[in-house]
Amino acid sequence: MKAIQLYYPPEWAHCYGCGYLNPMGLHLKTYWDKERRESRTAFTPSPHHTAIPGFVYGGLLASLVDCHSTATAAAAKADADGLDLETHPLRFVTASLKVDYLKPTPLGPELVLVGRAKEVKGRKVVVETELYANGEVTVRGEAVLVQITEGFGQGDTVPTRR
Amino acid sequence: MKAIQLYYPPEWAHCYGCGYLNPMGLHLKTYWDKERRESRTAFTPSPHHTAIPGFVYGGLLASLVDCHSTATAAAAKADADGLDLETHPLRFVTASLKVDYLKPTPLGPELVLVGRAKEVKGRKVVVETELYANGEVTVRGEAVLVQITEGFGQGDTVPTRR
Numbered sequence: 001m002k003a004i005q006l007y008y009p010p011e012w013a014h015c016y017g018c019g020y021l022n023p024m025g026l027h028l029k030t031y032w033d034k035e036r037r038e039s040r041t042a043f044t045p046s047p048h049h050t051a052i053p054g055f056v057y058g059g060l061l062a063s064l065v066d067c068h069s070t071a072t073a074a075a076a077k078a079d080a081d082g083l084d085l086e087t088h089p090l091r092f093v094t095a096s097l098k099v100d101y102l103k104p105t106p107l108g109p110e111l112v113l114v115g116r117a118k119e120v121k122g123r124k125v126v127v128e129t130e131l132y133a134n135g136e137v138t139v140r141g142e143a144v145l146v147q148i149t150e151g152f153g154q155g156d157t158v159p160t161r162r
Numbered sequence: 163m164k165a166i167q168l169y170y171p172p173e174w175a176h177c178y179g180c181g182y183l184n185p186m187g188l189h190l191k192t193y194w195d196k197e198r199r200e201s202r203t204a205f206t207p208s209p210h211h212t213a214i215p216g217f218v219y220g221g222l223l224a225s226l227v228d229c230h231s232t233a234t235a236a237a238a239k240a241d242a243d244g245l246d247l248e249t250h251p252l253r254f255v256t257a258s259l260k261v262d263y264l265k266p267t268p269l270g271p272e273l274v275l276v277g278r279a280k281e282v283k284g285r286k287v288v289v290e291t292e293l294y295a296n297g298e299v300t301v302r303g304e305a306v307l308v309q310i311t312e313g314f315g316q317g318d319t320v321p322t323r324r
Binding site: 011012014015016017019022023024025046048049050051052053057058059060062063064066067091093094095096097098099100101104148152 | 173174176177178179181184185186187208210211212213214215219220221222224225226228229253255256257258259260261262263266310314
């Protein structure tokens with residue numbers, strides 16, 4: 001199965017969290033389960049991704065939720081519109097990100113994130129994510145994503161919060 | 163003036179975002195203006211902290227808001243309780259983080275974050291943050307922080323969401 005991020009056009013594939021063209025990045029890869037309509041990724045933090053010793057840095061956890069959500073939005077939108085990402089690559093950016101740290105996330109084990117689109121409406125998708133460590137949910141995320149179009153950041157296509 | 167993070171006890175100073183003992187970290191330093199009751203930090207992202215080329219990665223922005231908020235909480239709590247951080251070091255962790263990306267944040271200029279405590283109540287502090295690029299607010303954050311005590315993560319002192 002091909003990761004959703006690998007469908008991103010090269011000009012939008014430099015993201016520190018998930019871009020395949022960022023040599024210093026985290027290279028998060030999200031997979032879409034078409035039947036269950038949910039996304040999944042796994043990531044093992046490095047020892048330096050510390051918060052309080054023994055636990056994962058919250059900024060990294062927010063980053064994982066962020067990139068996993070943008071990818072989930074692309075897959076969910078493609079699904080909703082009956083598009084194939086291979087021929088219709090979609091790219092979303094984050095308008096709003098909410099992360100609840102339910103308990104400290106242990107540093108060491110692989111983390112698994114599962115995402116679902118709660119809403120798909122025009123260029124906007126709302127994604128809910130659960131992050132698991134040792135099979136237990138330690139973080140919950142909710143993100144509002146906006147689909148970008150050519151010329152992003154150069155004028156009226158800049159997404160604003162809605 | 164001494165940065166708030168430099169008051170953290172060494173056992174709680176390994177945070178990737180702001181710990182002085184993390185050799186790989188971002189070393190964010192937050193300063194407290196006692197008169198204005200607001201916190202300030204500045205950070206210049208690296209070229210690899212890209213989202214869409216030309217703009218800063220949202221996960222990094224969330225990380226900056228996160229660490230700036232935990233430090234702001236320590237200073238605001240010390241202020242509210244009339245404590246000196248030198249003799250009474252306080253350390254907060256994040257229970258909940260909300261980041262609104264009002265517009266894309268340009269990659270290049272130094273970013274400035276200004277934080278204020280909206281609420282200080284027992285071990286809980288709510289912090290609002292504005293992030294400026296070229297003098298313009300591009301990101302707004304709100305975080306709920308919880309003060310930790312000795313033995314964090316080892317039992318009943320684990321903060322849970324409230």
